[in-house]
Amino acid sequence: GENVEQHPSTLSVQEGDSAVIKCTYSDSASNYFPWYKQELGKGPQLIIDIRSNVGEKKDQRIAVTLNKTAKHFSLHITETQPEDSAVYFCAARVNTGFQKLVFGTGTRLLVSP
Amino acid sequence: GAVVSQHPSRVICKSGTSVKIECRSLDFQATTMFWYRQFPKQSLMLMATSNEGSKATYEQGVEKDKFLINHASLTLSTLTVTSAHPEDSSFYICSALRDSGANVLTFGAGSRLTVL
Numbered sequence: 001g002e003n004v005e006q007h008p009s010t011l012s013v014q015e016g017d018s019a020v021i022k023c024t025y026s027d028s029a030s031n032y033f034p035w036y037k038q039e040l041g042k043g044p045q046l047i048i049d050i051r052s053n054v055g056e057k058k059d060q061r062i063a064v065t066l067n068k069t070a071k072h073f074s075l076h077i078t079e080t081q082p083e084d085s086a087v088y089f090c091a092a093r094v095n096t097g098f099q100k101l102v103f104g105t106g107t108r109l110l111v112s113p
Numbered sequence: 114g115a116v117v118s119q120h121p122s123r124v125i126c127k128s129g130t131s132v133k134i135e136c137r138s139l140d141f142q143a144t145t146m147f148w149y150r151q152f153p154k155q156s157l158m159l160m161a162t163s164n165e166g167s168k169a170t171y172e173q174g175v176e177k178d179k180f181l182i183n184h185a186s187l188t189l190s191t192l193t194v195t196s197a198h199p200e201d202s203s204f205y206i207c208s209a210l211r212d213s214g215a216n217v218l219t220f221g222a223g224s225r226l227t228v229l
Protein backbone atom coordinates (compact mmCIF):
# COMPACT_ATOMS: atom_id res chain seq x y z
CA GLY A 1 0.00 0.00 0.00
CA GLU A 2 0.89 3.67 -0.08
CA ASN A 3 3.55 4.93 2.33
CA VAL A 4 4.23 8.61 2.92
CA GLU A 5 7.39 9.86 4.60
CA GLN A 6 7.76 13.41 5.85
CA HIS A 7 10.80 15.44 6.89
CA PRO A 8 11.80 17.14 9.06
CA SER A 9 9.82 16.16 12.14
CA THR A 10 10.50 19.56 13.71
CA LEU A 11 11.49 22.84 12.14
CA SER A 12 12.35 26.07 13.91
CA VAL A 13 12.69 29.31 11.96
CA GLN A 14 12.82 33.00 12.66
CA GLU A 15 9.91 35.18 11.67
CA GLY A 16 10.30 36.25 8.07
CA ASP A 17 12.37 33.24 7.06
CA SER A 18 11.16 30.56 4.66
CA ALA A 19 10.22 27.05 5.71
CA VAL A 20 10.30 23.94 3.54
CA ILE A 21 8.76 20.58 4.39
CA LYS A 22 9.33 17.56 2.17
CA CYS A 23 7.36 14.39 1.60
CA THR A 24 7.91 11.28 -0.47
CA TYR A 25 5.33 8.71 -1.47
CA SER A 26 5.59 5.18 -2.73
CA ASP A 27 2.54 4.53 -4.92
CA SER A 28 3.08 5.98 -8.38
CA ALA A 29 -0.69 5.79 -8.97
CA SER A 30 -1.43 8.37 -6.26
CA ASN A 31 -2.87 11.46 -7.89
CA TYR A 32 -3.74 14.00 -5.22
CA PHE A 33 -1.50 15.54 -2.59
CA PRO A 34 -2.99 17.86 0.05
CA TRP A 35 -1.26 19.65 2.89
CA TYR A 36 -2.96 20.18 6.22
CA LYS A 37 -2.23 22.48 9.14
CA GLN A 38 -3.22 21.26 12.57
CA GLU A 39 -3.26 23.49 15.61
CA LEU A 40 -3.23 22.08 19.10
CA GLY A 41 -6.47 20.31 19.99
CA LYS A 42 -8.07 20.93 16.61
CA GLY A 43 -8.71 18.99 13.45
CA PRO A 44 -6.52 19.37 10.36
CA GLN A 45 -7.30 22.22 7.99
CA LEU A 46 -6.50 22.07 4.30
CA ILE A 47 -4.06 24.81 3.34
CA ILE A 48 -3.11 23.83 -0.20
CA ASP A 49 -3.27 20.84 -2.49
CA ILE A 50 -1.87 19.73 -5.81
CA ARG A 51 -2.94 17.17 -8.36
CA SER A 52 -0.67 14.94 -10.35
CA ASN A 53 -1.16 16.83 -13.60
CA VAL A 54 0.41 19.98 -12.13
CA GLY A 55 4.01 20.60 -11.07
CA GLU A 56 3.55 23.64 -8.87
CA LYS A 57 0.80 25.60 -7.19
CA LYS A 58 0.97 28.81 -5.22
CA ASP A 59 -1.39 30.60 -2.88
CA GLN A 60 0.02 33.82 -1.43
CA ARG A 61 2.83 32.81 0.95
CA ILE A 62 2.31 29.09 0.46
CA ALA A 63 3.43 26.98 -2.47
CA VAL A 64 3.59 23.28 -3.19
CA THR A 65 5.78 21.54 -5.76
CA LEU A 66 5.38 18.02 -7.09
CA ASN A 67 7.95 15.81 -8.78
CA LYS A 68 6.11 12.75 -10.04
CA THR A 69 9.20 11.08 -11.38
CA ALA A 70 10.93 11.22 -8.03
CA LYS A 71 7.65 10.77 -6.15
CA HIS A 72 8.15 13.67 -3.83
CA PHE A 73 6.35 16.89 -3.07
CA SER A 74 7.21 19.85 -0.90
CA LEU A 75 5.50 22.66 0.98
CA HIS A 76 7.12 26.08 0.91
CA ILE A 77 6.09 28.84 3.28
CA THR A 78 7.67 32.24 2.70
CA GLU A 79 7.79 35.22 5.08
CA THR A 80 6.82 33.02 8.00
CA GLN A 81 4.82 34.50 10.86
CA PRO A 82 4.34 33.28 14.44
CA GLU A 83 0.77 32.25 13.58
CA ASP A 84 2.20 29.77 11.08
CA SER A 85 3.39 27.74 14.07
CA ALA A 86 1.52 24.42 14.01
CA VAL A 87 1.91 20.82 12.93
CA TYR A 88 1.81 20.31 9.17
CA PHE A 89 0.83 17.02 7.55
CA CYS A 90 1.27 16.01 3.96
CA ALA A 91 -0.91 13.30 2.48
CA ALA A 92 -1.32 11.27 -0.66
CA ARG A 93 -4.56 9.97 -2.00
CA VAL A 94 -4.55 6.28 -2.72
CA ASN A 95 -5.98 5.57 -6.13
CA THR A 96 -8.97 3.55 -4.96
CA GLY A 97 -12.69 4.05 -5.16
CA PHE A 98 -12.81 5.23 -1.55
CA GLN A 99 -10.53 8.24 -1.99
CA LYS A 100 -8.47 7.32 1.07
CA LEU A 101 -5.70 9.61 2.25
CA VAL A 102 -2.45 8.33 3.69
CA PHE A 103 -0.79 10.89 5.94
CA GLY A 104 2.83 11.69 6.58
CA THR A 105 4.16 11.71 10.12
CA GLY A 106 3.87 15.46 10.56
CA THR A 107 6.23 18.41 10.96
CA ARG A 108 6.07 20.65 13.98
CA LEU A 109 6.87 24.16 12.75
CA LEU A 110 7.85 26.80 15.27
CA VAL A 111 8.21 30.38 14.08
CA SER A 112 9.95 32.60 16.61
CA PRO A 113 9.29 36.33 16.66
CA GLY B 114 -18.87 26.28 2.70
CA ALA B 115 -17.79 22.71 3.46
CA VAL B 116 -18.15 22.65 7.23
CA VAL B 117 -17.93 19.44 9.24
CA SER B 118 -19.18 19.48 12.80
CA GLN B 119 -18.02 16.90 15.32
CA HIS B 120 -19.62 16.35 18.70
CA PRO B 121 -18.74 16.10 21.50
CA SER B 122 -15.39 17.85 21.39
CA ARG B 123 -14.39 16.27 24.69
CA VAL B 124 -15.78 13.34 26.60
CA ILE B 125 -14.71 11.57 29.75
CA CYS B 126 -16.20 8.22 30.57
CA LYS B 127 -15.70 5.30 32.91
CA SER B 128 -14.17 2.04 31.82
CA GLY B 129 -16.75 -0.35 30.41
CA THR B 130 -19.16 2.27 29.14
CA SER B 131 -19.89 3.16 25.51
CA VAL B 132 -19.38 6.52 23.93
CA LYS B 133 -20.90 7.87 20.73
CA ILE B 134 -19.25 10.55 18.60
CA GLU B 135 -21.18 12.32 15.85
CA CYS B 136 -19.85 13.73 12.62
CA ARG B 137 -22.10 16.00 10.56
CA SER B 138 -21.56 17.70 7.24
CA LEU B 139 -23.43 20.97 7.73
CA ASP B 140 -23.68 22.42 4.25
CA PHE B 141 -23.05 19.56 1.88
CA GLN B 142 -23.91 15.94 1.34
CA ALA B 143 -21.27 13.35 2.04
CA THR B 144 -21.71 9.82 0.77
CA THR B 145 -18.33 8.97 2.23
CA MET B 146 -16.91 9.87 5.62
CA PHE B 147 -13.69 8.73 7.24
CA TRP B 148 -12.79 8.16 10.86
CA TYR B 149 -9.25 8.68 12.11
CA ARG B 150 -7.51 8.18 15.40
CA GLN B 151 -4.60 10.32 16.51
CA PHE B 152 -2.31 9.68 19.45
CA PRO B 153 -0.37 12.58 21.02
CA LYS B 154 2.29 13.97 18.70
CA GLN B 155 1.54 11.36 16.07
CA SER B 156 -0.06 11.28 12.68
CA LEU B 157 -3.63 10.45 11.76
CA MET B 158 -4.37 6.76 11.45
CA LEU B 159 -7.35 5.83 9.31
CA MET B 160 -9.71 3.57 11.19
CA ALA B 161 -12.54 3.08 8.75
CA THR B 162 -14.34 4.39 5.72
CA SER B 163 -18.01 5.03 6.25
CA ASN B 164 -20.42 4.89 3.34
CA GLU B 165 -24.02 6.05 3.57
CA GLY B 166 -26.44 3.18 3.65
CA SER B 167 -23.86 0.41 3.79
CA LYS B 168 -21.44 -1.20 6.18
CA ALA B 169 -18.23 0.58 7.00
CA THR B 170 -14.92 -0.66 5.66
CA TYR B 171 -12.40 -1.07 8.46
CA GLU B 172 -8.65 -0.84 8.18
CA GLN B 173 -6.55 -3.80 9.13
CA GLY B 174 -6.20 -4.17 12.87
CA VAL B 175 -9.27 -2.09 13.76
CA GLU B 176 -11.90 -4.07 15.67
CA LYS B 177 -15.26 -3.55 14.03
CA ASP B 178 -17.13 -4.76 17.10
CA LYS B 179 -15.23 -2.29 19.25
CA PHE B 180 -15.65 0.72 17.01
CA LEU B 181 -19.17 0.71 15.61
CA ILE B 182 -19.77 3.03 12.69
CA ASN B 183 -23.16 4.03 11.37
CA HIS B 184 -23.75 6.28 8.37
CA ALA B 185 -27.51 6.50 8.23
CA SER B 186 -27.85 9.69 6.23
CA LEU B 187 -25.89 11.79 3.76
CA THR B 188 -24.97 14.25 6.49
CA LEU B 189 -24.35 12.13 9.56
CA SER B 190 -21.92 9.39 10.56
CA THR B 191 -21.46 8.16 14.10
CA LEU B 192 -18.61 6.30 15.81
CA THR B 193 -19.45 4.36 18.94
CA VAL B 194 -16.60 3.15 21.11
CA THR B 195 -18.07 0.15 22.90
CA SER B 196 -16.96 -1.06 26.32
CA ALA B 197 -14.31 1.63 26.41
CA HIS B 198 -11.01 1.05 28.19
CA PRO B 199 -8.19 3.45 29.07
CA GLU B 200 -6.22 2.36 26.00
CA ASP B 201 -9.08 3.70 23.85
CA SER B 202 -8.31 7.20 25.09
CA SER B 203 -7.34 9.20 22.04
CA PHE B 204 -8.25 12.03 19.69
CA TYR B 205 -10.83 10.87 17.15
CA ILE B 206 -11.28 12.89 13.99
CA CYS B 207 -13.80 12.50 11.20
CA SER B 208 -13.66 13.83 7.68
CA ALA B 209 -16.25 14.07 4.96
CA LEU B 210 -15.92 13.90 1.21
CA ARG B 211 -18.19 16.11 -0.83
CA ASP B 212 -20.27 14.22 -3.33
CA SER B 213 -19.61 16.78 -6.01
CA GLY B 214 -16.82 19.13 -6.84
CA ALA B 215 -13.12 18.59 -6.43
CA ASN B 216 -13.31 15.61 -4.06
CA VAL B 217 -11.69 17.58 -1.26
CA LEU B 218 -11.81 16.20 2.26
CA THR B 219 -13.04 18.43 5.06
CA PHE B 220 -12.14 17.51 8.63
CA GLY B 221 -14.05 17.95 11.83
CA ALA B 222 -12.45 19.57 14.87
CA GLY B 223 -11.93 16.24 16.58
CA SER B 224 -13.19 14.59 19.76
CA ARG B 225 -10.91 13.90 22.67
CA LEU B 226 -11.94 10.76 24.52
CA THR B 227 -10.58 10.05 27.98
CA VAL B 228 -11.48 6.73 29.55
CA LEU B 229 -10.91 6.52 33.29
